[in-house]
Amino acid sequence: MKSVKQHIEAFAKLGDYLVQIDTELPHYAPLMKIIHQSKHKNGWFTEENCLNALKSWGEALNEKALNEWTTAYTFTEKTPQNIGLVLAGNIPLVGFHDVLCVLLCGHNATIKLASTDPYLIPFLHQQLIKIDPVFEGRLTFTEERLEQFDAVIATGSNNAARYFDYYFSKVPNIIRKNRNGIAVLDGNENKQQLEGLAKDIVQYYGLGCRSIAKVYLPRGYDINHIFGALYPYAHLMESAKYANNYDYNKAVFLMSEYDLLDNGFMLVRESDAFGSPVACLHYAYYDELSSLQEKLHEQADQIQCVSSALAIENAIPLGEAQSPSLWNYADGVDPIRFLLGL
Numbered sequence: 001m002k003s004v005k006q007h008i009e010a011f012a013k014l015g016d017y018l019v020q021i022d023t024e025l026p027h028y029a030p031l032m033k034i035i036h037q038s039k040h041k042n043g044w045f046t047e048e049n050c051l052n053a054l055k056s057w058g059e060a061l062n063e064k065a066l067n068e069w070t071t072a073y074t075f076t077e078k079t080p081q082n083i084g085l086v087l088a089g090n091i092p093l094v095g096f097h098d099v100l101c102v103l104l105c106g107h108n109a110t111i112k113l114a115s116t117d118p119y120l121i122p123f124l125h126q127q128l129i130k131i132d133p134v135f136e137g138r139l140t141f142t143e144e145r146l147e148q149f150d151a152v153i154a155t156g157s158n159n160a161a162r163y164f165d166y167y168f169s170k171v172p173n174i175i176r177k178n179r180n181g182i183a184v185l186d187g188n189e190n191k192q193q194l195e196g197l198a199k200d201i202v203q204y205y206g207l208g209c210r211s212i213a214k215v216y217l218p219r220g221y222d223i224n225h226i227f228g229a230l231y232p233y234a235h236l237m238e239s240a241k242y243a244n245n246y247d248y249n250k251a252v253f254l255m256s257e258y259d260l261l262d263n264g265f266m267l268v269r270e271s272d273a274f275g276s277p278v279a280c281l282h283y284a285y286y287d288e289l290s291s292l293q294e295k296l297h298e299q300a301d302q303i304q305c306v307s308s309a310l311a312i313e314n315a316i317p318l319g320e321a322q323s324p325s326l327w328n329y330a331d332g333v334d335p336i337r338f339l340l341g342l
Contacts, residue, residue, distance in 0.1 A: 053204075101336050172341075172342060237264070
C-alpha cells in the first residue's frame with residue numbers, strides 16, 4: 001500500500017484537474033462527454049449541476065485541506081478489506097466522499113452506483129489511475145446486489161435503510177437515512193447572506209440532503225425578504241422536470257386547502273416537517289432562540305446541517321450548505337475512524 005502522503009498527492013492532482021475545468025478545452029472533452037451522458041440519463045443532472053459538483057470537489061481536494069483532514073488520524077498498513085458501498089444518486093457525485101475515504105484508508109471497494117448517477121465516479125476513478133496506477137483495480141462497479149464484502153457503507157431512503165439494516169447486519173456497517181438541511185434566521189441577515197440562503201435552497205433543485213428544505217424564522221419575520229433573494233432563480237421553471245413538480249405540488253396543496261405563499265416558481269408554506277418536495281420550502285416560527293436550539297438538538301437525527309449566521313453549534317455560513325469540508329461528515333458519522341478500525 002502506498003503511503004497516505006502519496007495518496008494525498010494523487011487526490012490533490014485530481015483536484016487541480018477538476019478546479020480548472022474549461023468546457024472549451026479539448027483536454028476536457030472526455031469529461032464533457034460524461035457530463036452529457038449523465039444529463040441524458042438523469043434530467044436533474046444538468047451541465048450546470050454536474051460542473052458545480054465537479055468544481056466543488058476540485059476546491060475540496062487541495063493538498064492543504066487533505067493534509068489538515070488526515071493528520072487527525074493514524075494510518076497503519078493493514079491487509080486491505082473489501083468495502084461494499086451503496087451510493088445515493090440524488091445529486092451528482094454525492095457518494096464520492098465514501099470512495100475517497102475507502103481509498104485513503106488503503107481498502108478496496110465494490111460499489112453499487114445509483115442508477116441515476118452511473119458515470120461520474122467511474123470517470124474520476126479512471127482519472128486517478130492516470131495520475132497514479134496504484135488505484136488500478138481498487139474499485140469495482142456492479143449493477144447487481146452486493147456480495148463478498150467485509151464491511152458496508154450504504155446510503156438511501158428511510159425505507160431502503162430498513163432493508164440495509166437487515167441485509168448488512170452481519171458485518172460492520174454505516175447505514176445512512178433521510179436527513180434534511182435547515183436554516184435559522186433572526187431578521188438581521190444582510191443581502192449577501194440572504195442570497196446565500198437562496199442558493200442553499202435551490203442549488204441542485206433542492207434535491208441534496210444538505211439542501212435547505214426548512215427555514216426557522218423569528219415570529220413576525222417578513223418572508224418577502226426570502227422571496228426577494230429567491231427572485232433571481234425564476235429561471236428554474238425553464239426545467240420541465242422542475243416545472244412539473246411545481247405544478248403538481250401546487251395542485252396537491254390547493255386541493256388539501258393548505259395555506260401557502262407562491263412567487264410563481266417556489267411554494268412556501270408553514271409546516272412541522274423537515275423535508276419539503278421539489279419547488280417547495282417549509283418554514284416555522286420560533287419565539288426564543290434557546291428553546292429552538294433545544295428542540296433542534298432533540299431532533300438532530302433528522303437534520304443533516306444547520307445553516308445560519310447565528311451562534312448555533314456546528315452551524316455553517318449561509319450559502320455554504322453544498323460545500324462541506326472534508327471532515328464535515330454525513331449524519332455526523334466518521335467513516336475514516338470506521339474504516340481504520342476494521
